[in-house]
Amino acid sequence: MHQTYDAALGINLLHANQAGAEHNRAHLDAWGITCLNIMSSPGAGKTALLERTLAALTADFRIAVIEGDMTTELDADRLRQYGVPVIAINTGRSCHLDSRMVSGGLHRLEHEYNPAEFDLLLVENVGNLVCPAEFEVGEHAKVALLSVTEGEDKPLKYPIMFQEADCLLITKMDLAPYLDVDLERIIANVRQMNTTVKIIPVSAKTGEGLEVWLDWVRSVTKPTGVPA
Amino acid sequence: MHETDMTKALILTLRDWWEAEDRPVIARIHLIVGKFTCVEPASLQFAFDVQTQGTFLETAELVIEETPLIAFCHTCQQEYAPAIGIQYACPACRSPMDDIRSGRELKIERIECTVP
Ligand SMILES: Nc1nc2c(ncn2[C@@H]2O[C@H](COP(=O)(O)OP(=O)(O)OP(=O)(O)O)[C@@H](O)[C@H]2O)c(=O)[nH]1
Ligand SMILES: [Mg+2]
Ligand SMILES: [Zn+2]
Numbered sequence: 001m002h003q004t005y006d007a008a009l010g011i012n013l014l015h016a017n018q019a020g021a022e023h024n025r026a027h028l029d030a031w032g033i034t035c036l037n038i039m040s041s042p043g044a045g046k047t048a049l050l051e052r053t054l055a056a057l058t059a060d061f062r063i064a065v066i067e068g069d070m071t072t073e074l075d076a077d078r079l080r081q082y083g084v085p086v087i088a089i090n091t092g093r094s095c096h097l098d099s100r101m102v103s104g105g106l107h108r109l110e111h112e113y114n115p116a117e118f119d120l121l122l123v124e125n126v127g128n129l130v131c132p133a134e135f136e137v138g139e140h141a142k143v144a145l146l147s148v149t150e151g152e153d154k155p156l157k158y159p160i161m162f163q164e165a166d167c168l169l170i171t172k173m174d175l176a177p178y179l180d181v182d183l184e185r186i187i188a189n190v191r192q193m194n195t196t197v198k199i200i201p202v203s204a205k206t207g208e209g210l211e212v213w214l215d216w217v218r219s220v221t222k223p224t225g226v227p228a
Numbered sequence: 229m230h231e232t233d234m235t236k237a238l239i240l241t242l243r244d245w246w247e248a249e250d251r252p253v254i255a256r257i258h259l260i261v262g263k264f265t266c267v268e269p270a271s272l273q274f275a276f277d278v279q280t281q282g283t284f285l286e287t288a289e290l291v292i293e294e295t296p297l298i299a300f301c302h303t304c305q306q307e308y309a310p311a312i313g314i315q316y317a318c319p320a321c322r323s324p325m326d327d328i329r330s331g332r333e334l335k336i337e338r339i340e341c342t343v344p
Contacts, residue, residue, distance in 0.1 A: 003252065005339040013259065013267075013334040016240035095230055098237075130266045131230035134334075157313050160266055192316040193325045 017135055020099030024138025027106055028121065033064075034221045035121040037097075037137055039161060040145035041154075042127030045171040047075045048204035049145065049213075050122055054082035056214050061119040061221055066105040068097040068126045075124065085113055095128045102137040120221045129158040141166040141220055148172050148181045155189040163193045167200065167216055174203040231271035235279050238272075241336065246284060254288045256340040263312060264297040264331035297331030 012018060028035050038046050050065065057063060065086045067076040076088035087105045091097060102123065109115050123139065125132040133142070144165035146154055149172060155162040162168065170186060187199055198216055202209035238259075246254065261267050269292040276290045300307050301318040307329060310316040316325040 003341045003343045005251075005341060011241060011245065011336045013234065013241065013261075013336060014237050016244060017237050094233055096233065098233065128230075131233070134230075134266050135233075156316070159312070159316065160264065191324055195324050195326055 014134065017099050020103055021136035021138045024099055024103055024106060025140070027115075028138060028140075031115040031118065033115065033118050033121050034141075035123060035137075035139045036141055036143050036217070036220070037123050037125060037132070037139035038143045038145070039125045039129075039132040039165075040127060040147075040171075041129040041150060044127070044145040044147040044150065045204055046124050046127070046145055047078055049169065049171065049202070050079055050124060051082070052204050052207070052210055053122065053214065053217065054079065054084055056210070057120070057217065058082060058084060060218070062117050063120045063122060064109055064113070064118050066097075066102060066121065066123045068101070068124060070095070070126055085109065091126055095126055095130075096132040096135050097123065097125050097137050098135045099137050106138075120217070129154065129161050133161040133164045143167045143169065145169045145171050146186065148176045148179060148183070148186075152182055152185040152189060155186065155193070159193050162190050162197070165194065165197050167198045167213075168194075169209075169213060170199065170201040172203060172205070173201045173208050174206045230266060231268060231275045232279070234267055234272060235275040238276070238336075239279060239283070239285065242285065242339075245339075252341040252343055254285060254339055255342045256289045256291055257285075257336060258338040258340075259290065259292045260295055260333045260335050260337050261292050262295045262297065262331040262333040264328065265334050267334060269294060293337075295330045295333050298329045299325045300327040300329050302327065 040046050063084050065079050065084060067086055067088045068091050069075055070091050073088045076086045079086045087108050089101050089105050142165050144161050200209050200212045202213055261269055273290055280286055297310050297312055298307050299310055301323050303321045303323045304318060308318055310325055
């Protein structure tokens with residue numbers, strides 16, 4: 001005989017991850033830290049953007065970085081040069097950060113530093129356009145990157161990342177003149193599923209658009225922390 | 229590969245539920261997986277079979293129901309089914325997809341237990 005439990009009805013498949021994300025967010029809120037989850041396909045320019053961001057903002061904000069990487073600490077080492085705490089999380093074969101891994105990172109931050117001193121936590125997720133969007137880590141906003149070399153159709157093919165993003169950076173704009181890339185079409189494709197995302201074309205190489213990005217970061221890194 | 233992680237998350241969720249009270253053996257788990265998620269049902273099924281071996285879910289069967297992506301266009305006042313990967317805006321008036329009515333589900337709908 002079978003007994004049916006509808007008690008479980010509606011439990012999200014990612015319940016355990018979601019609960020962990022909310023726990024992380026509660027800690028971050030208590031410390032007054034704004035957390036940005038930075039996501040893109042491999043090589044779209046997350047680390048390059050973070051380097052520029054740290055160079056520009058360490059004077060105004062206390063910043064920490066959580067760096068998710070499948071195997072190496074190469075990206076973490078690049079960012080340590082900016083004199084901020086960089087907590088490397090080796091994700092192993094997992095293709096995204098989850099809330100448990102980030103919780104481990106937060107505990108390290110708590111042990112080794114005084115977390116209440118920090119204003120901003122930048123989380124570089126594993127390069128992957130598919131699943132990081134489904135696994136919240138406790139962030140206050142999701143930042144997606146799409147480089148101009150990836151093609152205008154990527155928002156249509158990997159819609160969830162673009163639908164969930166609060167801010168989208170179209171990166172490597174300095175390369176656009178060498179490609180048959182149609183910026184307007186990228187934006188139109190994103191707008192089909194996300195009418196509110198802030199879209200900023202940037203180049204980490206030339207600095208184009210970086211002020212707009214930095215202003216956005218400043219605007220969400222208010223004492224209240226949460227973007228409107 | 230991400231289905232492996234999804235399955236891990238699913239097993240964790242089920243374990244929380246199962247251990248919260250003294251529950252009977254789980255026979256069947258009914259999932260609802262929307263087409264507008266990053267989960268591929270066949271991969272999830274496979275990962276589940278592999279990862280539950282030797283656990284409290286060893287004999288449990290996973291039943292996955294897929295739900296289509298359905299959006300509501302407020303301009304046309306009607307539902308439509310966006311063509312995933314091709315077009316999300318309303319085919320009639322091109323308004324952006326801003327109200328998803330189905331397709332984002334990733335949930336455990338029902339659990340059947342064997343009562344001795
Ligand atoms: N021309 C140009 N190249 C860039 C720009 N930003 C990044 N790159 C280059 O793109 C490559 C990848 O950049 P990363 O910053 O490592 O990309 P990532 O997203 O951190 O990569 P993963 O962490 O491995 O997913 C490097 O060779 C960078 O120098 C840019 O704005 N313009
Ligand atoms: Mg990187
Ligand atoms: Zn319409």
